[in-house]
Amino acid sequence: MVSAESLDFHGSYPDDVVVSVENVYKIFKTHELEVVALSGVSLQILEGKIMAMVGPSGSGKTTLTNIIGGITKATVGKVYWANLRSDITKLSERVLTEARRSFIGFIFQVNNLLPHLNAWQNVELAARIAGVPKKVRQERVDRLIKLVGLEERRRNKATTLSGGERSRIAIASSLVNLIDTEGKGIVLCDEPTGDLDPETAQRILELFKELNETLGTSFFIVTHSQQVASMADATVEIRDGIVSGVHQLGINLDDLGGTRIVKLDNNYRLPMPTDLLEIAGNPSEFIISYENDRFILVPQVGELAERVVKLRTCRVCGQEIAQGKFICANCGSTV
Ligand SMILES: Nc1ncnc2c1ncn2[C@@H]1O[C@H](COP(=O)(O)OP(=O)(O)OP(=O)(O)O)[C@@H](O)[C@H]1O
Ligand SMILES: [Mg+2]
Numbered sequence: 001m002v003s004a005e006s007l008d009f010h011g012s013y014p015d016d017v018v019v020s021v022e023n024v025y026k027i028f029k030t031h032e033l034e035v036v037a038l039s040g041v042s043l044q045i046l047e048g049k050i051m052a053m054v055g056p057s058g059s060g061k062t063t064l065t066n067i068i069g070g071i072t073k074a075t076v077g078k079v080y081w082a083n084l085r086s087d088i089t090k091l092s093e094r095v096l097t098e099a100r101r102s103f104i105g106f107i108f109q110v111n112n113l114l115p116h117l118n119a120w121q122n123v124e125l126a127a128r129i130a131g132v133p134k135k136v137r138q139e140r141v142d143r144l145i146k147l148v149g150l151e152e153r154r155r156n157k158a159t160t161l162s163g164g165e166r167s168r169i170a171i172a173s174s175l176v177n178l179i180d181t182e183g184k185g186i187v188l189c190d191e192p193t194g195d196l197d198p199e200t201a202q203r204i205l206e207l208f209k210e211l212n213e214t215l216g217t218s219f220f221i222v223t224h225s226q227q228v229a230s231m232a233d234a235t236v237e238i239r240d241g242i243v244s245g246v247h248q249l250g251i252n253l254d255d256l257g258g259t260r261i262v263k264l265d266n267n268y269r270l271p272m273p274t275d276l277l278e279i280a281g282n283p284s285e286f287i288i289s290y291e292n293d294r295f296i297l298v299p300q301v302g303e304l305a306e307r308v309v310k311l312r313t314c315r316v317c318g319q320e321i322a323q324g325k326f327i328c329a330n331c332g333s334t335v
Contacts, residue, residue, distance in 0.1 A: 015082075017046060024041045051233065054222075103177075106174055107171060131177075171208075198227065
């Protein structure tokens with residue numbers, strides 16, 4: 001057990017926050033190379049909600065999923081778990097493993113079932129590994145097999161099951177502890193429907209939604225699929241290790257601009273949507289102003305030096321003179 005004193009207590013989190021990621025950086029160091037996989041990511045997953053994450057290959061989705069699940073340590077930043085009411089990045093592996101059991105369920109990109117075991121035995125093995133006590137294990141596995149609709153196939157070896165059925169086993173396995181936690185728990189899925197046909201994928205998604213509604217479990221789903229993204233309560237876009245957009249509801253992957261909200265990071269940096277930049281001819285410099293409740297970004301073309309010469313300054317006090325103005329706003333001199 002973890003004593004309350006050993007934890008960095010965060011009383012200030014609202015009760016409905018299940019996981020909070022705060023300004024997380026992850027740098028992988030190999031022999032000669034440093035890869036910045038995450039560069040200041042912040043997000044909050046709320047109780048009973050489904051959050052989807054979309055982004056190109058290599059953008060940091062799997063890295064972030066593993067950091068949320070506490071199996072990869074963030075290089076910098078905090079990861080808050082509601083069950084511990086604490087930042088987990090400073091906790092020992094032993095404490096984390098124990099806390100993870102009743103809080104996190106994983107569905108991995110490659111689902112790793114044992115081929116010689118049948119459906120029921122695979123879930124039972126997951127329950128055993130996850131420390132479900134022997135006296136409740138059988139009953140719980142029965143319940144899970146029923147929940148994911150595999151009763152008829154429970155004695156079939158994993159090798160004889162379809163992709164969708166194997167996914168169901170993976171889902172049941174991820175829930176072996178969460179099923180009894182009454183909502184406080186989260187399932188992390190890395191492209192759960194990636195190699196399924198659309199119809200099977202749809203059935204798996206309906207199952208997620210059903211579990212989400214009946215158990216109150218939260219879901220964090222990495223996906224490339226429109227199907228998944230459109231049923232999420234919120235969708236986060238990630239690009240080059242930064243959160244480049246947030247959508248409050250399910251989204252249309254072909255029209256992200258329609259619902260996107262961009263957020264300042266902890267250093268007041270705003271991610272520019274690449275689709276809009278492309279339309280504008282990929283400018284890299286802007287003049288920014290604020291008028292009538294709107295920020296206005298005017299792309300700048302040409303060399304910076306060229307434009308600096310054109311900027312006018314007051315000869316008396318050195319103040320910059322706005323275009324079209326002939327009186328210095330600072331000292332009142334005529335320019
Ligand atoms: N263990 C590691 N060591 C070094 N670099 C890594 C490691 N794991 C990931 N990376 C790098 O970090 C970046 C993010 O990788 P990640 O696996 O999180 O991407 P992803 O968004 O999940 O991609 P995909 O959609 O292809 O699964 C990539 O540049 C990757 O090469
Ligand atoms: Mg990945």
